[in-house]
Amino acid sequence: MAPPLLLLQNIMLTLGGKPLLESAELSVSAGARVCLVGRNGSGKSTLLKIAAGLIEQDGGTRFMQPDATIRYLPQEPDFTGFATALAYVEEGLGPLDDPYRARALLNDLGLTGEEDPRTLSGGEARRVALARVLAPEPDILLLDEPTNHLDLPTIEWLEGELKGLRSALVLISHDRRFLQNLSRQTVWLDRGRTRSLNQGFAGFEAWRDQVLEEEEQQQHKMDRKIAAEEDWLRYGVTARRKRNQRRLAALNTMRSERRQRQSRSGEVQLVATEGKVSGKLVIEADAISKAYGDRDIVKNLSLRVLRGDRLGIVGGNGAGKTTLVKLLTGALAPDSGTVRLGASLQMATLDQSRSSLDPQVSLKDALTGGGSDFVEVNGERKHVIGYMKDFLFGPEQARTPIGQLSGGERGRLMLARALSQPSNLLVLDEPTNDLDLETLDLLQEMLNDYQGTILLVSHDRDFLDRVTTSVLMAEGQGRWIEYAGGYTDMLAQRGFGVEQRQNAAKSAGKAGDKGGDKGVKAETERPASANEKAGKRRLSFKEKHALETLPKKIEELRSVKDKLQKMLDDQDLYQREPEKFAKASEAFAKADAALSSAEEEWLELEILREEIGG
Template identity: 25%
Template structure:
């Protein structure tokens, strides 16, 4: 059953064409993710679907009597209402019955009103509904029903908007970045909820774990064109790679033909026959294809980072509390060269406060932070940048630096850095006020990186960034040679970037976990989890334990990295072998694929040999 159809819509702003003549449909039980670069039209498409904007051409057709709900990034709530009143401010008949019953409970002496409300609950089968909506509120930590909306934080308002939508159970739910401002526990609960419920979804999200577990179809808007993939995120990655390879092969053919046709065009006299005019028209079509090769933004920077001395950053017996809430309790840590630490924990456990103390933005109640003389901290906060009126993109970044030094005496200019983070030459001279929210975040990230820090602190760097930008950022950080400290709810990002975690448990308890987020999740879900030591009170942390077991800290990091690399190489090997087994390798590509396979096998043997070497030290 079709719920909604987008038919041949187009949208331009001045000379800039966002998209032209695109169409797609949303059918019952589909769970669709909508993917595109920041600034390419995601929000505009969402606004058109929701009736907040009009397309230049085309239309959106919605099935009659379909109940739609939209979760925007900016909640639309009434400040003077309480949480409870906000929930009941709905046309949902069952909710009205529950509201009447809740009021009757508050006046038990009015037996007649109570009995009437009780009977209505039975008639509308509202008991199960009441249980479900209270479970939703409990999971989203909205338990104080009497709190007014105006007293809620931004995250609480987002959770309340989400709760209202889930409780009303619309036929079609449209979500714009639903996991922003949710902690990991809530995100994982929401994943399970959407994965199990028969609910139709259309969403924009950068959370790739969420995409993997929830979505069964992905629609990508790329360079103004739509591409549809019937599968989850892994399937999308595989098929997109195949599509790009196919497109590039066609472009290569067109480029060869273009060279021949260009020579012909130059030889022709001005007067054209009908036949040559037709060939001339074909030439311009071939030229368009030949010049359409996509620019892949691969960030491979051998950064000439400032030398780090033996002292990085030392934390000595830090203590911090706000009123009765303890954030840090006698916490000590000595950062080592090349560490890549992720910070996780529920909202309100003090992650951002910890970063502010580390950067001396705020002071601890007790203890001290000692920063080495050679350390240059780059701090990406959630607050972003505040541009002056009339500033252009390139002007913003040049305020912080003109270039980053690379090895072998090379440099990368501010303009080149912007290009690597998807600001093309034209975009660099746009006024900052024209940028989307995600583009502003991307620009802010460039202002931090241009300062060439050797200790990089990122507080929720993935919020509002599109998946394309996330891949660019991950490539950059994988090459980053300094220390890295990251707070993020993006589990996919954390798995790729960090090698151990600070787990903020609340009440000043911080645990040091030796692994990435997936390792931690598996550990937490195990039948009998062991108690991890609190690094603020225990001297024997995991690094020291590994040394006792025979591996140094750097060897432990290498061991974990090799395990991941072996897994990736085995997957690549299996894919190529399957292509040969299925007979899907073209005759002219057999030699190339065979050589690729031999390179992979050789790398795999080298990695396995090193793995066994390190394993023997642990016995």
């Protein structure tokens, strides 16, 4: 087996007197695709920083190959001291790296490189930080929530870019679809320890549930044994006698183990406070339009939202999603057309920017409005400390200023505030930001049980598929089209991915009149055939044959690598059969090189085929 590029063993770390990591491990080999999952606060970001060499662990070992290169994407990049975005990206390049790639990546991400880092939005800052870690094409990429603040076209672009890299990846993300599409190994960080699954994220949740079920059965058996031992302690032979001290020590050990098992964080209790039933018609928009200067945000949109609908709103950054929501909810007047709201509407809103949170206000006052110790939920008064516990806040955090909360904690606070308000219309603008996967599951279940109507703005494709009954998609130039079903259904009906269609719309907009029908027509025109492209050659027989046979060859090489990997995963193989270990390591290296060569050849031929329409 080829030695790992990066290896963490028995990592221990204590923060604030409380153990955060206990015997955590991580192994990253060349070309690995690892997703690191766990609840908010479990220490995922901390473990990634230790892997990057930014934090020193209290115990355990960190090993990295001396010639390996590593790049780390933090959740909040520091632009201090950089005059432009390009300067920040170029500073991350090594002496042998291509400086042109830095500017090319920024252009791909919709930036010029001349932007002032101090004035970047959240999405722009994330794109600049991504360009910095991608430009050098390092041996190992450590990415902490890379999709945060990105729109769907950029997320899909990033997926394609990462799939094409030879770098090993370690990903932390709350975006299920992103993890499913990129990962081949899953590391679960739970209560300070790691468990590893030799599958991508798609197989993780079933495996995790099985592990927790087995753990629950073991805990039940231990509880029964403890009860029997406690009964002996109370009514049996006195524990002060010397021969019974060992049995008493065993009982104390079992109690300690039970406390450790029960230390797993509880679950968020998500219950929406539902108001009275609204009328059947919730929102009716009739030919509404809105423009800023010569830019159309919404043009001639007619839409009906009925009680119980779950409408997802999708589009790139700057498409006007938030403006559209304000138009539909009556917070903003259209330039033309009318919006009619149904009877008896009670609206609760969760905004993306968290702008309604005053960083100086305490957590308790943010939930109660100040001057009270109670929150009204579903018509019942509940003490604020109990309500905080429903969202995994400890009593000691009651007076904590909001500005000191983490991103995940602020996300849970926004949910707590929104769900405590009586409503029959929920308006959720990027509710999945900074939430862990377990909380997303519970939020999805709550929304599915919600009896009212939902307007949902989100870039989380999996979440849209699970929650929405229809999707309103930004098609460019102020056009919005509603598609039945979730995000995947929308893609099937459009026949194009988000980024492809938007690029087509941009090209059409340049060729046609502003806001005219030419742009719409150009989106659906078929591409020119190979015969219509003058001066372009056809694929040779050899190239066609390679395109047909390479996929099978690639699969066979992957299968060989997987078999060799399983053999080399045997930790005792080297000591037991060193010759067999050496041969397997050599075969693995050859298979890896052959696989990389085959994949590169196929990719070059596929690009050529697309360019000439062959």
